[in-house]
Amino acid sequence: MSSRARVARVLGIDGVPILIAFVAVAVYFSLAVPSFFDADALRFYLNEEVPVFIITAGLAFVIIAGGIDLSVGAVLGLSAGTSLLASMNGFSTPLATLVGLGTGFAFGVINGFIIVKLRLNDFIVTLGSLNVAAGLLVVLTDHVQIVGTQDGSYLAIANTSVLGVTSAMLIAVATVAVLQLVLVKTILGRKVMATGLGQTPALIAGIDVGRVKYFAYILSGTLAGLGGVVLASRLNSVQPGLAGGYELAAIAAAVLGGVSLAGGRGGIWQAALGVLLLVTLKQGFRLMGVDPLVFSIITGLCILAGVILDRGVRRLALSLAAPAPAVTDNRELAPAMEAK
């Protein structure tokens, strides 16, 4: 194999482009901003993004299964509210956690039911439940910030220090790792990939497409619940509008990580790398003293550039690597390859 083909092959592996982008950005900032690698600051900012990591993992699962879940951010906020209120009202920590998870689970079931059983458009359905969840949080908090629980064990969920990192960060890492394993190592994960590649062909191949999607929405909802519990535990306060817009960060991260919105392509750890890249950019620009308003423009541009680059790299990999068809003359070329 020529070195060109070898380069192409490496670039063609899922996740390699995002990994390169992440390393490049990290190296740049560490050179440009000496304080970039300050351990405390890094830990602080990563800890801040834990909920986004968690919902990105769940959302990536749904996207890979060929769906979309816009409600994750709002459901996360609502679950934070129900869970914290439960704890404030004397529920034990396991019960309060269960209330948060249950809130997310319920939204997952509702989303899944309407999308799979009633066959309605996933985008519209989850946009609807986004608004329902956000509205319920306003009702729940009665327009004000609610603070906070006296139960130390509840606050310990996110804030326990373990081996130099917080328990929240461990929860995020565990979530990403478990979901990645489920996706690539289990029968269920394989069915998710197949469903995302094409519902009808997957159905014809004997896969219970509906059940797979239903599961994905429930998983995504429950993980939003988990994210809510972690967030409430870290902040010990909840206010209306909490976690608003997280779903957009999660979608951006997943897409940056190479998860195809068309479904069937990408992985959970790549999506998590997408979050890391976004966090690094945010942190780097913050340290360079870039105005937060300008910063959102830069992030947006980075997402666009990332997606365009990703596609470019994919094409490059296709055109350099043999066998490479699919781009032009697939049907004609494939057997010619075999003849060699």
Add this chain to the structure above:
Amino acid sequence: MQSTSAPPSGVAPTEALPLLRMTGIYKRFQGVQALQDVELVVDSGEIHALVGGNGAGKSTLLNILSGLTKPDAGMVELEGTELSLEHPRHAQRLGITTIHQELSTIPDLTVIENILLGQDSALSQGSSLLVNRRAVAKSVEPLAREFGISRNELWTPVREFGALKKRAIEIVKALAVEPKILILDEPTSGLEDHEKSLLFDHMRSLQRRGVALIWVTHHLDEVSGLADVATVLRDGRSVIRTDVRKLKPRQLAGYMFGTEAAELIDTVMPETAGRANMMEEEQPRLKVEHLSRAGILRDISFELRAGEILGIAGLAGAGRTELVRALMGMDKVDTGRVEVAGKLTRIRHPRTAYKAGLAMVPEDRKQLGILSEFSVAKSVSVSKLSSVSRGGLLNERLERRLARKYIERLGVKTPSTREKIRNLSGGNQQKVIISRCLNTDPRILIFDEPTQGIDVHAKVEVHKLIRDLAVEGTSVLLIASEFTELISLSDRVIVLNRGSLVGEIDNIPQRVRDEGFDSVKSAIIDRSSRVEQ
């Protein structure tokens, strides 16, 4: 098929200047030599078949001629003048028009609007910027009538026509600009047998108009009797330019694939003797009673025996695919009873169908068959993931071993088990889909147009495979629009007509021996097309 009207034409390039001469054409794509020193010489007024298996380079050559692709080297001469084709429009202006395999008419526009599309400059008379549709319609009318399109139909949206009419519309559209060369890329794809013969009539009348036809095809049986000359491509090289009328299809196949395949093509009727005992079994493998679905299927009852190949015949829209979809649990039915091996089985979902011992190789492989991003290994295991997992966890080693087993058994050509299925040729993709079905140990295997869009060689292999499966005791339901395929494979044929089962013809091999192939074929056509109340 007979060529009565075909004027004689030269075999070796004639003394006179040929209409088109392409010489020394080279084209390389992404590290693959698609064309190598290819020569194509076409005289005016001839039907020139360009044949070759998948991957032979037909499409690439055609794309060069229609201005879509530029060759790396080589010369294209039209009536002795060297051309450099920059753009499809450029080629069209020079008189080279292509009708692509995929229908390219726009469904919601009328016939006349479709004809006008993209060629307004050629049709708008004088300097007027406005196109006078009525004037154009008037000028196109005689031409259209020749191809079976009435005046009223010119003003009808294309959506309302069948595949054959759409082809005719494309021909009229192409002829409206008076081309010297008309390229037809697999024009019979999507057509029923009787429609094909009408299309061939159209092609003959094109010839009478003096238009040179370049007919790209891999259906050898269609070539003889219609084409005058054939250029055979194999592995990107032009193997021979030959007079078709002096050749038998198997000789052409010899040029296309080498001699081994030519022998396969002559495979005769299946040996049913070995299966007779199996089919005698008391219990039918599948028993369908009163299956109905409003407006689609009407009270269909039939039986399928062990080791039997049951053909399902019917015109497009007769309900063949709908019937097997219902059996597979893809569509809900209103009434009906299905017994598998004597056991009442309620199939509400393909998953339950697979569990009950059914499996299906669907029509339209690209859209419905393959999961394009899956590797060969993943594609083989997908319908029975438990076969490659331990305790719910997938085992890559088992999966690759399983894939290798089927690659060997079915002769799948793939660089490795990790290759994505979309990179395989059509025939090999189909073999992978069949592998995936076999992996579920089906007792009943449904094939819906199993050789659609795959080359002759792969087709022969698929046919052999279907017969072998039946000999091993698998029951087969076969939908095939091509009569040769349907009749040569089936033991028995049931005929559907607008959702109803209207007839059954048993003992097909016996009948073919006694009465001949054509008699069986017309019996089927007769039942398929009869209009009953």
